[in-house]
Every structure is written in C-alpha cells, then in structure tokens.
Amino acid sequence: MSPIQDKLAAEEECRRTDEEDRWCKIALESLTDSQREKFAADPLDVLMIVRGFWGEQDRKKAICDAITMIADWRDKVGFYKFFDTHIPDDKSFHAWWPEKMYGHDKWGHFIQGVRAGEVDTDSLMALSDDALESLQGQKMSAYQIYKHEWMKQHGQQRYKHTLCVDLTNMSMNMLRGKKRQVLQKIFHIGSTYYPESMWKIYLVNSPLIFRAIWAIIKPWLHPITLSKIQIIGSAKEAIKKMNDEGIPIEAIPDWMGGKHPGVSTYDYISEIIERRRGFRVL
Known part of the structure; x- marks a missing residue:
C-alpha cells in the first residue's frame, strides 16, 4: 500500500482551507447571480473545481473559466432538473x-x-x-x-x-x-x-x-x-x-x-x- 495514496486520500477528506475558501469566493464571483446561487447551494461543487485547477499557472483564469463553462453547460442541459423525471431515451x-x-x-x-x-x-x-x-x-x-x-x-x-x-x-x-x-x-x-x-x-x-x-x-x-x-x-x-x-x-x-x-x-x-x-x- 502506497503512503502517497494515504496522503492523497487525507487531502481529499480535508475540509476546505481558508485559502481554498478565498478561491471559492473568487470563482463564484465570475458567475451570474442565478448561477452563483445554484453553485453555492453545494459548496463541494465549487471546491472540486478549485482543487481540480489548483496547479494551473494562471490559477485565477483557469478556475474562473472552468466554473463559468460548467455553469453555462448546466444551464444548457437542464442540469438542475436531471432527476425530476426520466430523460427521453x-x-x-x-x-x-x-x-x-x-x-x-x-x-x-x-x-x-x-x-x-x-x-x-x-x-x-x-x-x-x-x-x-x-x-x-x-x-x-x-x-x-x-x-x-x-x-x-x-x-x-x-x-x-x-x-x-x-x-x-x-x-x-x-x-x-x-x-x-x-x-x-x-x-x-x-x-x-x-x-x-x-x-x-x-x-x-x-x-x-x-x-x-x-x-x-x-x-x-x-x-x-x-x-x-x-x-x-x-x-x-x-x-x-x-x-x-x-x-x-x-x-x-x-x-x-x-x-x-x-x-x-x-x-x-x-x-x-x-x-x-x-x-x-x-
């Protein structure tokens, strides 16, 4: 068993830090009011984006571009209604x-x-x-x-x-x-x-x-x-x-x-x- 895996699992389990909290707020600020309200309802949603793009050279651009793209896609496909009923086909x-x-x-x-x-x-x-x-x-x-x-x-x-x-x-x-x-x-x-x-x-x-x-x-x-x-x-x-x-x-x-x-x-x-x-x- 690799100690690296234990370390990565511990990092995943860790609640968001003050630094990550700051970046989550920056990410949410790039959204429309409606998108921000929906994303903020599940803080883990935003944290996953912040952590997923943490290592990018231009962190702010990568995180804000990603959350905006994801939010626009969610609006397009009806993400928040996925489980209201069965989707055709x-x-x-x-x-x-x-x-x-x-x-x-x-x-x-x-x-x-x-x-x-x-x-x-x-x-x-x-x-x-x-x-x-x-x-x-x-x-x-x-x-x-x-x-x-x-x-x-x-x-x-x-x-x-x-x-x-x-x-x-x-x-x-x-x-x-x-x-x-x-x-x-x-x-x-x-x-x-x-x-x-x-x-x-x-x-x-x-x-x-x-x-x-x-x-x-x-x-x-x-x-x-x-x-x-x-x-x-x-x-x-x-x-x-x-x-x-x-x-x-x-x-x-x-x-x-x-x-x-x-x-x-x-x-x-x-x-x-x-x-x-x-x-x-x-």
Whole structure:
C-alpha cells in the first residue's frame, strides 16, 4: 500500500482551507447571480473545481473559466432538473452503454464498471449530441449523488471514485466514422464538466489491438486523467494490483473474478427519480 495514496486520500477528506475558501469566493464571483446561487447551494461543487485547477499557472483564469463553462453547460442541459423525471431515451442509452456500481476501496471510493463488449456504438449513433450530453450528464450526476449519500452515512468527505473498464472484445470498429465522435463526446462530458471526480482508472483485459486504439483515445483525455490510468493485461493481474491499492476482493466486479455483483446505474437513477417524486408528493 502506497503512503502517497494515504496522503492523497487525507487531502481529499480535508475540509476546505481558508485559502481554498478565498478561491471559492473568487470563482463564484465570475458567475451570474442565478448561477452563483445554484453553485453555492453545494459548496463541494465549487471546491472540486478549485482543487481540480489548483496547479494551473494562471490559477485565477483557469478556475474562473472552468466554473463559468460548467455553469453555462448546466444551464444548457437542464442540469438542475436531471432527476425530476426520466430523460427521453434514457432506458435505451443505458442498454447501449450499460454500467454498474460496485464496492468501495479502503478509503470509501466506489467502483464504476463498464465492459467494452457490452457497449453498442452502432445504436448510440442514433442519439443526438444534445441527448448524449443530457444522458451522460445525468449519469455522472447520479454518481455524485451516490458519493454524497455515502459521505452522509460515513461522515467522511469522498468526492472521487474509481473507474474499471473491461477491454475484452474491444475493436477498432468502435472508433470508425461517427462512432468515434460519440465516444469522444461521452469522454469529454465526464472530464470537462465533472472535474476532480476520478481517483483511479483501471483498463483491464487489454488486447493486443488496444495499443492502436489507445493512440486514438489518449489525446482526448486531460493530462491529470491520464496520470490516473493503469492498463493491465489480465483480470488476475488487475485483482492483485487492486488488492495492493486498497480494494478488497469483496468490492471488485464479479466479471473480473471479484465478489461484487454490482448495482445497475440505470436502476439507481430510477430510484433517485422515484424518491424525488415522493418528496414532491409529500
């Protein structure tokens, strides 16, 4: 177990400092009154942006540009109404790009799992850019809610999670024509509008063809995201690596040889919507 990971987890858990508080106020000042009110309702939202762009050379410009861009995007896609009701085509989207939520590591980061062989890029092409933005945004927001609920239960601040991708059956066909644009759009939404969300990324069961695929995908990702990625040849190797990095076998996806069956992300989103409907009725 790396002491560096313990240090990073401790920094993540740390409530915002006076210096960070000053930068959060600077960030909020760059927004419209309406945007500022919505962002200020969740202080962690602003803190994640401040921490995500802390190391930039022109910190003020990077932080203010980022929060303005994110706030404008939220207005465009109806971010604050994501869970008022089901978004059109959400069931199809999750059937074509199914994901599950698995267990937690020793610090409390949950595992998001996706299997490349289950992704239907041909069908995803039927969705418009606007639909993809809303559907992928809703999914990423559901993961934020999941982390918030964990924090309330455990009394610890954890706003990052781990992504585990099964590369079995991944092929160059997934990146041909418009399919490449679809994948690029989905990756872009997560890395651009949900900064500071990733703890680690494991790419598992890497086939030989993946070198060529990786050469295409790599430029789409932010350098900070790239630094968190580990490409691992087999599930057996991945389990050992994940165990060494604080993830118990009980939390690892069953398709890897772990013991966690996972919870459907679509089912969790449906649960959030039903809960909120219940609150509105009451």
